[in-house]
Amino acid sequence: MSLLELEGVEAVYxxxxxxFGVDLALGEGEVLALMGxxxxxxxxxxxxxxRLLPQSAGLVRFDGRLLAGMPAxxxxxxxxxxxxxxxxxxxxxxxxxxxxAAARPGDWTLARVHDLFPRLAERAGQxxxxxxxxEQQMLAIGRALMTNPKLLILDEATEGLAPIxxxxxWDVIARIKRxxxxxxxxxxxxxxxxxxxxxxxVILERGRSVWSGAFSDLDAGxxxxxxxx
Amino acid sequence: MRxxxxxxxxxxxxxxxxxxxxxxxxxxxxxxxxxxxxLALAGVGLNITLGLGGMISLGHxxxxxxxxxxxxxxxxxxxxxTPLMEAPLLIEGTNSMPVIWLVAIAAxxxxxxxxxxxxxxxxxxxxxxxxxxxxQMLYYFAISWPAYGGEDGLSxxxxxxxPGLNTLDPIQFFGLCFVLLCLVLLFVxxxxxxxxxxxxxxxxxxxxxxxxxxxxxxxxxxxxFVLSGAxxxxxxxxxxxxxxxxxxxxxxxxxxxxxMVFVILGGVARLCGPVAGAALFILLEHWLGAxxxxxxxxxxxxxxxxxxxxxxxxxxxxxxxxxxxx
Numbered sequence: 001m002s003l004l005e006l007e008g009v010e011a012v013y014x015x016x017x018x019x020f021g022v023d024l025a026l027g028e029g030e031v032l033a034l035m036g037x038x039x040x041x042x043x044x045x046x047x048x049x050x051r052l053l054p055q056s057a058g059l060v061r062f063d064g065r066l067l068a069g070m071p072a073x074x075x076x077x078x079x080x081x082x083x084x085x086x087x088x089x090x091x092x093x094x095x096x097x098x099x100x101a102a103a104r105p106g107d108w109t110l111a112r113v114h115d116l117f118p119r120l121a122e123r124a125g126q127x128x129x130x131x132x133x134x135e136q137q138m139l140a141i142g143r144a145l146m147t148n149p150k151l152l153i154l155d156e157a158t159e160g161l162a163p164i165x166x167x168x169x170w171d172v173i174a175r176i177k178r179x180x181x182x183x184x185x186x187x188x189x190x191x192x193x194x195x196x197x198x199x200x201x202v203i204l205e206r207g208r209s210v211w212s213g214a215f216s217d218l219d220a221g222x223x224x225x226x227x228x229x
Numbered sequence: 230m231r232x233x234x235x236x237x238x239x240x241x242x243x244x245x246x247x248x249x250x251x252x253x254x255x256x257x258x259x260x261x262x263x264x265x266x267x268l269a270l271a272g273v274g275l276n277i278t279l280g281l282g283g284m285i286s287l288g289h290x291x292x293x294x295x296x297x298x299x300x301x302x303x304x305x306x307x308x309x310x311t312p313l314m315e316a317p318l319l320i321e322g323t324n325s326m327p328v329i330w331l332v333a334i335a336a337x338x339x340x341x342x343x344x345x346x347x348x349x350x351x352x353x354x355x356x357x358x359x360x361x362x363x364x365q366m367l368y369y370f371a372i373s374w375p376a377y378g379g380e381d382g383l384s385x386x387x388x389x390x391x392p393g394l395n396t397l398d399p400i401q402f403f404g405l406c407f408v409l410l411c412l413v414l415l416f417v418x419x420x421x422x423x424x425x426x427x428x429x430x431x432x433x434x435x436x437x438x439x440x441x442x443x444x445x446x447x448x449x450x451x452x453x454f455v456l457s458g459a460x461x462x463x464x465x466x467x468x469x470x471x472x473x474x475x476x477x478x479x480x481x482x483x484x485x486x487x488x489m490v491f492v493i494l495g496g497v498a499r500l501c502g503p504v505a506g507a508a509l510f511i512l513l514e515h516w517l518g519a520x521x522x523x524x525x526x527x528x529x530x531x532x533x534x535x536x537x538x539x540x541x542x543x544x545x546x547x548x549x550x551x552x553x554x555x
Contacts, residue, residue, distance in 0.1 A: 090427075
């Protein structure tokens, strides 16, 4: 049974429809890459999953429960951990405070997050607003892990980072997959890095899922047609 | 200077003032210090809502008044030897401070739950107006409640008792109020550092981000509002005991404004901001009040200066921006 399922999901911003039918399924322990060019509905799909935007049609099921009508904080409590686009840490809290404010009981503790990101331990007393972009990204991932999720959603987690930091983030994602078996939904444009961690892929085109399958089946023709690479 | 040193100096100064006045046989000064401790307690309550939660409540006089009337009603029935409710549900009055405090805390917390549950569905100016409206509703209710003095208020002839203490002795009553203030400050300091306080601070900044990590901003704010109301209610009960008098003025919007002035003068979100603010307010009231009956004009000017040029309040000016999550 899939941990996360979307069937024919549609969503609108005011009077503008953004999603026209998104389908995807993500099993436990799998890593799914949600791909597509800019403006195709990837982040909107994440917002619908997290109930930050209500779907106007279709079904979203997580861990066997339909999410329609549920407030966003309850979805997160069911086990959906979001690393939002643009990091969005609590700017005026310190690193340590950011982590413990969101903490829920489980395997992920402050010590384990510090083990994953030693830099966060070094910067524990520093305000999040004063961190570098890479450190803020580590904090955003650490904060999501501290909620002890069943599903980790990474929305453009490496965007805007220096190459060395991007690789560090990809290494961490690979380590989380290898060591924890956490289900991960990742949005990114880097095919090469995604190929290191992703088991499956779904491609969105103008708000619709137009291709899905094993990541290894994603050939140059599909990538060229839908991703422009 | 670090904020914790300033806090220690403030609390130590308040205690030293009362002790020195006791040594010099100046009971009026002890009463002033007691008033500072009690009003600071009310400000500490509001500071949870305003400082940690970022909710501008103009209705905290409602809780201050409920605490005051809880004391007034229970004590008046005790002094008149009449039950509050007749049999079969017999409820007697009492002049025991601990019982009165518990009733004041419970009643004001319950009122805060109801007022908060409704008013927190709004934000900004609407939240201010809804809390103000609740305060004024209770004010007019108290005015039109002849059983407990109506507009004239209610006098209590003897201060309520606390086991092992002579509460009529000003220094002993001050000690009681000071210990309560310190205990509440300790509680609020721990609250601010606990995950709840941190999440509340985060919810003040960006509610949507807090939701995304599984916390309900509404619930966080409601719990904070209830805690805040309960502390302000306790302060109201002590204030009524200090004056041995309760009146509808405790519910008035001017009282809400004054509690907010303590917090702003001392420093919003600063642990001992309300202590500094209440002390300054009482000093100004005492000194400037002796010079001119229009002393509020000078207070208004000072408030303007603080809001325009010293936004961290007195404590913020000395400690800088290090501690507050502002």
